C-alpha cells in the first residue's frame with residue numbers, strides 16, 4: 711500500500727538552541743493524538759542537528775530524520791561537503807535531492823542529481839527527489855515536458871527495486887515560499903502525469919506503490935484539499951514545518 715508521508719524541510723533556519731524547543735513541541739503534539747500515527751513523518755533540519763534529532767525522536771512510531779542534500783562523492787578532499795554515508799551514520803533515513811533552491815542557487819545538474827540519487831540508495835537511504843517547473847515554463851505550457859525531463863534524466867536509470875525506494879516531490883517553483891499554492895486540480899493533474907510516466911516505465915503495480923508528495927506553500931489550511939486528491943500522497947513542507955502546531959495539523963490533514 712502507498713505510504714502517506716509528510717516531510718518538513720527546515721532549510722537553513724533555526725540555531726541549535728532554537729531548534730531544540732521546536733522539535734520537542736512537535737514531538738509533544740504528535741504524542742497527544744493518534745490521528746497521524748500511520749503517516750510517515752520526516753523532519754529534515756540542517757545536517758548539523760541530524761544526530762541529535764535522531765536521538766530525540768528514536769522510538770517514536772513512524773518518525774524519521776533526513777538531510778537536505780548530500781555530496782555526489784563517497785569521501786575525500788571535498789571541503790564543506792557531507793556524504794550520504796555520514797548522514798546514515800548519524801541516523802538520517804531520507805535525503806532531499808534536486809530541491810529547486812539547489813538546482814537554481816547551486817547550479818546542480820541532472821548528472822549530479824543522478825549521482826546523488828545513486829549514492830543515497832547505495833547507503834540504504836531514501837531519496838526525496840524534487841521536480842517542478844518555473845512560472846515561465848508553466849505559462850508557456852511546458853510544465854509536463856520539464857517534469858518529464860527531470861525524471862527521465864536523473865531517476866529513470868534505476869532498476870525497479872531501487873526506484874521503488876524513491877519518494878517523488880512535485881514542487882512547482884512558483885509555489886515555493888511564495889504563498890501561491892497549486893490548486894488541488896493542478897497538483898492532481900501533475901501527480902497523475904508523474905504516475906503515468908512511472909507506469910509506462912516500470913508498470914502499474916510499482917506506479918501505484920510510489921508516494922508522490924506535493925510541495926509549495928502547503929499549510930494547515932490547504933493541506934486537506936491537496937491530500938484528498940487521489941494521486942497526492944502527502945507533502946514536502948517548508949515554511950509551515952517551522953511552526954509545530956501548523957506542521958502537526960498538516961500531518962492530521964489526510965482524509966480519515
Ligand code: PEP
Nearest residue numbers: 886887925926927948949
Ligand atoms: C520547500 O522548500 O520544499 C517548500 C515546499 O517550501 P514552502 O512550503 O515554504 O513553500
